[in-house]
Amino acid sequence: MKTIGVLTSGGDAPGMNAAIRAVVRTGAYNDMRTLGIIRGFNGLIHDEIQELDISAVGDILHRGGTILKTARSEEFKTEAGMQKAMEIIKKYGIEGIVVIGGDGSFRGARDLSRLGVPTIGLPGTIDNDIACTDYTIGFSTAINTVIDAINKLRDTASSHDRISIVEVMGRNAGDIALYSGIAGGAESIIVPELPFETDEICRRIIQGRNRGKQHSIIVLAEGVVLNKEISGTIELGKEIEAKTGLEVKVTILGHIQRGGSPTAFDRILASRMGARAVELLKQGIGNRVVGIRNNHIVDVEVEEALTMKRSFNQDLYRLAQILSM
Numbered sequence: 001m002k003t004i005g006v007l008t009s010g011g012d013a014p015g016m017n018a019a020i021r022a023v024v025r026t027g028a029y030n031d032m033r034t035l036g037i038i039r040g041f042n043g044l045i046h047d048e049i050q051e052l053d054i055s056a057v058g059d060i061l062h063r064g065g066t067i068l069k070t071a072r073s074e075e076f077k078t079e080a081g082m083q084k085a086m087e088i089i090k091k092y093g094i095e096g097i098v099v100i101g102g103d104g105s106f107r108g109a110r111d112l113s114r115l116g117v118p119t120i121g122l123p124g125t126i127d128n129d130i131a132c133t134d135y136t137i138g139f140s141t142a143i144n145t146v147i148d149a150i151n152k153l154r155d156t157a158s159s160h161d162r163i164s165i166v167e168v169m170g171r172n173a174g175d176i177a178l179y180s181g182i183a184g185g186a187e188s189i190i191v192p193e194l195p196f197e198t199d200e201i202c203r204r205i206i207q208g209r210n211r212g213k214q215h216s217i218i219v220l221a222e223g224v225v226l227n228k229e230i231s232g233t234i235e236l237g238k239e240i241e242a243k244t245g246l247e248v249k250v251t252i253l254g255h256i257q258r259g260g261s262p263t264a265f266d267r268i269l270a271s272r273m274g275a276r277a278v279e280l281l282k283q284g285i286g287n288r289v290v291g292i293r294n295n296h297i298v299d300v301e302v303e304e305a306l307t308m309k310r311s312f313n314q315d316l317y318r319l320a321q322i323l324s325m
C-alpha cells in the first residue's frame with residue numbers, strides 16, 4: 001500500500017477541505033494511505049503528522065478554512081529545513097505529497113520533487129493568480145462573498161446618494177475586483193494590471209448622476225494600494241469626494257473574503273483536482289501543478305506553471321465599462 005501526504009500552505013481558501021477530502025477518498029479507493037501534514041511545510045519539518053482515513057474527512061466538504069491548518073515557513077526554505085523535511089518524509093515512508101496553496105507553495109513542491117519526493121501542487125488561493133489554471137480553488141466563493149457585500153452596499157449608497165468604494169483582496173491580481181465588479185454592476189473597477197485616472201472615474205460618476213443614477217460603486221483591488229499606486233483607499237475616497245462634491249464611504253472587506261462555505265463550483269473544482277493529484281501520484285508522477293482549462297482538468301510541470309505569464313481578461317474589463325455607462 002502506497003503512503004501519500006497532503007498539506008495546505010500559504011493563505012487558506014474555501015474549498016481546500018473539499019480538496020483534502022478528494023485526496024483521502026480517491027487515495028483510499030486506489031489502495032493508498034493518506035497522512036495529513038498539519039500547518040503546511042512548517043508541520044512537515046516539525047513532525048505534525050496524522051493519519052486521515054475516509055471518516056476523518058467526513059462532514060468537511062461544506063466547511064471553509066482548512067482542517068489541516070495552514071502556515072508560512074521560512075525555515076522550510078533553508079537547507080537545514082529541507083533536510084528536516086526529508087527526515088520526516090523517510091520516517092513515515094511518504095511516497096508522494098499533495099501541496100494545496102499558491103505559487104510560493106509550488107516552489108516548495110518543486111524543491112521536494114527535486115529531492116526525489118513526487119509532489120503535486122493544487123492551486124488553492126482566492127486571488128485567482130495562478131497562470132496555468134482558469135480558476136483557483138476559493139476564487140468562486142470569494143467573489144460571491146464580495147457580490148453579497150456589494151448588493152448590501154448598493155442599498156445604503158442609493159438611500160443616501162453616496163459613492164461606495166469597496167476594497168477587495170488580490171495582492172498582485174485584479175480578478176476578484178474584476179469578476180465581482182462586473183457581477184455587482186460596479187461603475188468603476190480599479191486593478192493593479194491596468195492604469196487608472198481618478199479624474200476619469202469622477203467623470204463617469206458625474207455622468208451617471210446626470211442621467212439619474214442614485215449610487216456609484218467602485219471596486220478596488222488591494223494590490224493597487226500595496227503596489228503604492230495610491231496612498232490608500234480612504235485617501236482615494238477623500239480625493240473623489242473633493243472632486244465630485246458627493247459623499248464617499250469606504251469599505252475594506254478583508255478576510256471575510258477568505259472564509260465561508262465554498263460554492264458548488266469550488267467544491268467540484270477541488271474534488272476534480274484532488275482526484276487528478278492522486279492519479280498522478282499513483283503512477284509515481286510528481287513535479288506538476290493541476291489546473292482547469294476550458295473545463296478540462298490539466299497538469300503542467302511546476303517550473304512551467306511558475307514561469308507562465310498570467311493574462312488579465314481585458315475583454316471582460318472593457319465589457320464592465322460598457323455595461324456600467
Ligand SMILES: Nc1ncnc2c1ncn2[C@@H]1O[C@H](COP(=O)(O)OP(=O)(O)OP(=O)(O)O)[C@@H](O)[C@H]1O
Pocket residue numbers: 009010011012041042071072073074076077101102103104105106107108109111124125127
Ligand atoms: N522559493 C521557495 N522555496 C521553497 N519553499 C518556498 C518558497 N517560497 C515559498 N515557499 C514555501 O511555501 C510557503 C507558502 O508560500 P507563500 O507564503 O508565498 O504563499 P502562497 O503559497 O504563494 O499562497 P498565497 O498566494 O495564498 O499567499 C512558504 O511559507 C514557504 O514555506
Ligand SMILES: O=P(O)(O)OC[C@H]1O[C@](O)(CO)[C@@H](O)[C@@H]1O
Pocket residue numbers: 010011012125126127169170171222258
Ligand atoms: O493576511 P494573510 O493571511 O497574510 O494574507 C493576505 C493575503 O492573502 C491573499 O488573500 C491570498 O490568499 C491576498 O489577497 C492577501 O493579500
